Amino acid sequence: MKTDELITLLANGGAAAEDDAVARRYAMALGWGAFGAMLLMALLFGVRADIAAAARLPMFWVKLAVPAIIAIASVYAACRLSRPGGRLHREPWFMAVPVVAVWLVAAYVLLAAPPADRMALVMGSTWQYCLLAIPLLSLPILLAVLWAMKGLAPTRLAIAGGIGGLLAGSIGGFVYALHCPEMDAPFLGVWYVAGMLIPALVGMLAGPRLLRW
């Protein structure tokens, strides 16, 4: 087929397209992904038994706010990277701010604590669960986000996949925070951050293979 024939083929019948396709696709992916994460959470863990009491403590809300801020910044970043030639703007800063803030609080907590207690503040009593549960809960979101990206047109596949993974990880962290009983900033600063970075790494490695178009 000659190029002119292809052009006629493509233009025949018009080319009407909706212009909010990127947002709609992500809304759909995040809706289903978050639903999957909630379902997994309900089946495997359940919310913490003392959630009503915990909700009166500021740390409970900090644990939700940190992944939430990262997730919001990641949505913007993922939308940008899903368009050809899309570049990040200020999103990395918004992702870094909550993490740095938690690290500062964690450093203060650790310095104020007696040296013998410091290790326990970092390790908590459930760090293995945290490291396992966050990537597990983020899996349905990761699949949904990669589906959304694949149907759009990312041109830098590794970083797009990585941001998609971070988006999944941060929502996974948010959901897990409803179950997790740990209430110390050092634990949050180490294990939540690590748990959210695992899906990001997976996305970064999978991106160049899965996102091609």
Added chain:
Amino acid sequence: MPQMVKNDMMLEGAEHLRAQFATSGYFRRDGAVSANGATKRMDTEVRAAANEQRLRELLLDGVGGDAAAYHAFLKDLSGYLRAFLRRRLARLPDDVEDLVQECLLAVHNQRHTYDSSQPLTAWVHAIAKYKLVDRLRQRSSRELRNDPLDDDLDVFARSDDDAASARMDIAKLLARLPDRQRLPIVHMKLEGLSVVETARVTGMSEAAVKVAVHRGLKALAALVRVQR
């Protein structure tokens, strides 16, 4: 007021070109090298900005439903793509037209990812570059496997005269699509029937026809990628 907006867009387009494609000659009709220095370069930039502006309006009219504007957009775009790719594929002239067609298909299939607040130049450039790199990468890995030595004697094996026809034949690839995607494309895109008529001929609903055409063209783009 609309005039002001337009001028802003134009300036933004020119600014962008200066930043990113000062050396690429993208969207230039003449492909001029700046032999006469600044004046000529300014000329080319102004022309590139005007082309950006014109193509952008054609595309926006096109996705707004104006088929003639969309046809003109693709036709103009193919010329720029050909010049852009020919410069970068000097050693693989046979691949140029294949890649022009692949890029046109990609531009069409991904047209919903164009953000109209951004310069069109950057969007098209990113697509063309992505497809170019993708193809070079595939080619080099295939050559490493099958054809490590370049045969220098086949100088006369290829000629550039027939640049407008591609080696791959999209019509043949189209035949490999399943009927439920192929028939709506054939009726609507090749025979020029409307959505309503295509729906009647195929017995599908109008919504299903639109979806089938959309998915079919995406499947076609995937076939183009795999078979090359």
